[in-house]
Amino acid sequence: MAPYIIAIINQKGGAGKTTLAMNLAAGLTLRAKTIVIDLDPQGSSLQWAAMGTNAFSTPVEAVSGDWNAYGLRLKYKIYQYIVLDCPPSLDSHTSAQALLACDIALIPVLPSPIDLWASIKLSQEIEKTKKDNPDIHSYLVINQLEPNSALSNAMNEALKEFDIPVLQAMIRRRAAYRSAALEGISVYQMKGNGKRAVEEIEAIINEAIPL
Amino acid sequence: MNTMKDKLTSSVRKAKAGTAPQSKSEAVDSAAPPAAKPTEEKTKTRPTAVKKNTKQKTVSANSVKESSVELFPSRVWPD
Ligand SMILES: Nc1ncnc2c1ncn2[C@@H]1O[C@H](COP(=O)(O)OP(=O)(O)OP(=O)(O)O)[C@@H](O)[C@H]1O
Ligand SMILES: [Mg+2]
Numbered sequence: 001m002a003p004y005i006i007a008i009i010n011q012k013g014g015a016g017k018t019t020l021a022m023n024l025a026a027g028l029t030l031r032a033k034t035i036v037i038d039l040d041p042q043g044s045s046l047q048w049a050a051m052g053t054n055a056f057s058t059p060v061e062a063v064s065g066d067w068n069a070y071g072l073r074l075k076y077k078i079y080q081y082i083v084l085d086c087p088p089s090l091d092s093h094t095s096a097q098a099l100l101a102c103d104i105a106l107i108p109v110l111p112s113p114i115d116l117w118a119s120i121k122l123s124q125e126i127e128k129t130k131k132d133n134p135d136i137h138s139y140l141v142i143n144q145l146e147p148n149s150a151l152s153n154a155m156n157e158a159l160k161e162f163d164i165p166v167l168q169a170m171i172r173r174r175a176a177y178r179s180a181a182l183e184g185i186s187v188y189q190m191k192g193n194g195k196r197a198v199e200e201i202e203a204i205i206n207e208a209i210p211l
Numbered sequence: 212m213n214t215m216k217d218k219l220t221s222s223v224r225k226a227k228a229g230t231a232p233q234s235k236s237e238a239v240d241s242a243a244p245p246a247a248k249p250t251e252e253k254t255k256t257r258p259t260a261v262k263k264n265t266k267q268k269t270v271s272a273n274s275v276k277e278s279s280v281e282l283f284p285s286r287v288w289p290d
Binding site: 016113116117118120123150152153154155157158160162163 | 224279
């Protein structure tokens with residue numbers, strides 16, 4: 001079966017792409033053979049996987065040069081899921097290719113005005129991509145939610161402007177996500193401390209990813 | 212009561228229309244420039260150059276924003 005490609009994308013820096021990519025991949029690894037491709041020159045996913053003493057649950061590799069969807073699927077055909085950790089820029093070969101290659105684009109957004117303003121152009125890019133990748137699915141994933149903040153509560157109305165559906169499953173701001181990166185593990189490997197975070201990632205997988 | 216919701220929604224609408232929210236003092240002449248378009252390179256290029264790389268890569272100064280300076284959340288939700 002051809003790999004199912006999941007692009008974690010948002011041109012806004014710090015939206016949670018790497019955090020979502022690494023933990024989502026860890027959750028998918030429990031189900032099927034999965035790899036993370038670090039498309040970001042910052043190399044955060046690679047660095048995350050290299051932290052700590054235990055191996056990360058999922059292989060993480062980088063691609064470079066003039067890659068495309070065909071080459072990616074061919075090279076990684078033994079994997080069922082390929083998770084693309086995209087750079088914080090739409091203005092690159094990489095991001096354009098990621099949108100063309102993917103079956104689904106997950107777009108983490110923070111409940112903050114500046115993040116919403118910076119992210120809105122992405123919904124227009126995804127519309128354009130549909131010419132060449134008509135089957136692409138896309139969802140916004142609210143990250144670093146603070147359920148009691150007025151701004152978080154005001155988000156839902158504003159997100160309707162994106163023309164992209166919002167996943168019901170959301171990610172709260174939790175220390176576990178940061179500790180996991182520091183230890184070079186996913187929240188799945190954190191035992192008790194990662195329990196709620198695992199539930200969030202599982203909810204995203206169950207809602208958005210075909211198994 | 213709905214002020215924040217309305218403000219936020221209208222600010223996103225403005226951003227969508229390509230007009231970043233402006234400060235009151237510079238409202239006259241500073242419409243935001245439209246965001247850069249992605250290069251529309253097509254998939255016809257060679258399916259090559261997928262290479263393994265386990266070393267940390269360098270930062271490209273032009274395109275990449277540092278999340279460390281973008282975001283310093285002051286509070287973290289406890290688990
Ligand atoms: N749900 C969360 N709870 C707590 N901290 C979080 C959460 N999501 C992300 N963070 C933290 O926010 C920062 C930015 O996250 P991350 O690096 O995943 O974003 P990014 O979109 O990949 O950034 P960049 O655009 O620089 O690649 C990191 O310090 C990360 O640990
Ligand atoms: Mg990142």
